[in-house]
Amino acid sequence: MSAPAPGGNVPAVSVRNVRKVFRSQGSTVAALDDLSIDVFPGELVVLLGPSGCGKTTLLRSIAGLEIPDSGEITINQSVVFSSTPKRMVLPEARNVSMVFQSYALWPHFSVFDNVAYPLRARGVPNGEVAGQVEQALETVSCLHLKDRYPHQLSGGQQQRIALARAIVARQGVILFDEPLSNVDAKVRERLRIELVLLQRKLGFAAVYVTHDQTEAMIVGDRVAVLDRGRIVQIGTPAQIYDEPVTHYVADFIGAANFVPGTVKGPEGSGLVVETAIGLARCPVPAWPCSSGQKVEVFFRPEHCHIAATLDGDVNRWRCSVDAKVNMGPNREYILHAGGHRLLAWTTSSASALDVPELDLHVPAAKIRLLPVSEAEQPAGSEPS
């Protein structure tokens, strides 16, 4: 479930069994439910999930802006929060930096004074401030803006200044609270790349909150998928994408096809599952599963092969075509079979596919089985 930890074995940030309950109008919501996570030096960990999953509460708890009910948080081996024995280090004494969702640039300070603030607040001698500020601004290519005021900057520029302010004091840990959600798509793509390059170059540990799964895949060394205050799965982007452990994770990341079924039994090195669209053959999952068990068959649209007719009968299903959508690099076929909607992507634009019924094939190695349990079906949480 967890990926090998890059960059050393002493975590820069360590969260242990943290719990936080919000009470509002009589009902209680567990924003953090016995959650633990380690972030290692030089690593960028993304906290991913829909709004209300607890990712922002976790980030703010690390920063000291939110006080958990119980658990322990350690930053650079110093305990900054602990419920037993009681200890709460105030945000200003925690030695972390943060990039806020609204950037939180102080409107009455110039760009220079904004970036200089963390240095001055921590008592860096005046003589050294200017040099370090200019270096930080240079790093984000914004030195020419240093005498401007925040309201004179574009969204992308404000974001860069917020970044410069976060790196200037070289805290070693930077927290990002949906930093790119306020800039437009083109700028966001560019800033995303710059941010990754900067993080690799400066080597700080980063905790990055987002609800955007594409962004999570691009910037994260590891991605933690959160649901109702718990980490459902943590791993490299590839692990999360290819080996989701639950329906929730599979559905949240990328496009997915799900077909419910029942395990029929082993066949060769794999399993056969009986579903409404026909028999499905797939590898044995890592979790225990036996004949007669209810499961869910999961595969991604890009792993589908479609043709008017296909040879072979392993994982070949006859589907009706409902619509075809041009997605740029791919064509998306919206299909249905056995009462289930299926999506298939192909790079082919051959007219041979313009038929009312198609054969759909998925290689057995690309099919995953997911456990079916009531608890794992998140109610009404729609990924964006």
Add this chain to the structure above:
Amino acid sequence: MARFFRPALPWLALIGLAAGALIALLVVFPLGLTIYRMFFGEGQLGLTGWNQMLQEPGLGNTLLNTMVFVGASGLIALSIGAVFAWLSERTDAGLGWASDVVSLVPLLLPSLAGTVGWVFLMAPKTGYINIILRYLTGSEEIEGPFNIFSMPGMIFVAAMYLVPYAYLTLSAALRNLDASLEEASRVSGGGIFRTFFQISMPAVTPALISAIVLILMAGLGLFSIPAVLGTKPETKVLSYLMYVVVEREYPPRIAEAIVLSMVALSVIQVALLAQWFFTGRRFQTVGARGLARANIPLGIWRMPARVLMLMYVAGAAILPLLALILVSLQQYWTPNINWASLSLSNYAYIFFEKPIVVAALQNSLELGFAVAVSGMAVATVLSYYISRKPGLMTRIVDNVAMLPATIPHIIMGIAFLVAFTAKPFSLYGTTTLLFLAYLAVYMPQAMQSSKFAFSQVSPELMEASRVFGAGEFKSFVRIMMPLILPSTIAGMLILAVLTMAETNASVILAKVNNPVVGPTLFILWYDGLVPPVAAFAVVICAINGLIALASMYIGRTLSRGR
């Protein structure tokens, strides 16, 4: 490096506690003592106040008059204020900085001065407007067509004085409203009127409700207007009745005044309860990113809209001020203007032959400054403390600080008389007594200004400062203070001008040793010294205007320097 968990921030808790104690001294102590005296006062126990009230001739009529007076003038004021706020904040009909002046005009012209100005304009026989209208229509009458000494006259003047309560509250809310809400309405085919009624106003519902409550409180407390225009039994309202039983009757029937105030108080409490009920949801705050400012083109409605706003300025300020100036230059109050005999002799009279006028001016200026600065300082500390430490204790402090808003000034005046003139305070006839009373009376106003100031600053700005290594105190000084400064100065301006114009509590507390402008003006008016009253009123307006302009200039310069 690591600090141990602490329950609260000591410096903040200490200052908060001190401010809370001050509020308790200024609000709880005098009111509590007064209510105690109501039942156990001066050796007599019982319901004297209730009996006296029920024996009051025409009591039902007075209550009915009050409802009509406050209801009609409040409704008119709310409509005018809402439309003006929307016009100047959301459309291209705004008059720029003149819009800001619009809202302050009635504050610059104290209600007593403005009311006297309207007497000069619309007195049935001698009012300038009546004379002009009679001349234009060729009428043979010697009176009319307007009579300011009537219920419609009182409503008319009161409405103009209540407009700013609606305007200031709503324009602040509308200013922060995302422009795209209205643009979406226009693009969806909603006309100007549909956009106003279905989008803009519902979006600022909390502000609308608080404007209604403010207007209700102010309307019930309006005293100068009924005291000049509505002294006849058939137009008597509650606030004037309270004044009469305390100051014009001998012996003063303080117990009755307290019972009367309870009637007004219960109405206001119901309104507050409704406000609390309806504004459960949070006000929208301004993010660190600036929103686009709305600028809805009004097309052919633009000129009429501007004319309407200018007409209000004329009605609320320019016309009564011109009338005051004109009368102040005359030897006698007469509608026949003898241009050759106009002179400054009335000014010379009040300045050189009426030492009480000079003393009143000096006192009021000093008090205005002191109340503005210390009131906003206490309010800023208190509201920050309240926002940082939500809980039962701070809710109580908050409510106590807001309590004077629900109590007519005249009652606060009586309460201060009861509480602070006896030992150990012995403040009878001192400016200290006035200072403390003004501080208590205007604390809700100060609290509202400072809460608004804080609501304008996104919490992330303070959080960022904390994360980047500054402690709470340092963050407050370096980040919060500069950001709330323009709004705080605006709040001080309002406090200073209100203090200068205060009449109701002053009438009770100001004696010959500590005269202030409001009661002094009133005394001159009842003495029939009409042209000197006009001259005095003009001087007060000039001073108030200068203070307001100076403070506005400072406020603007500071907010521009970002």
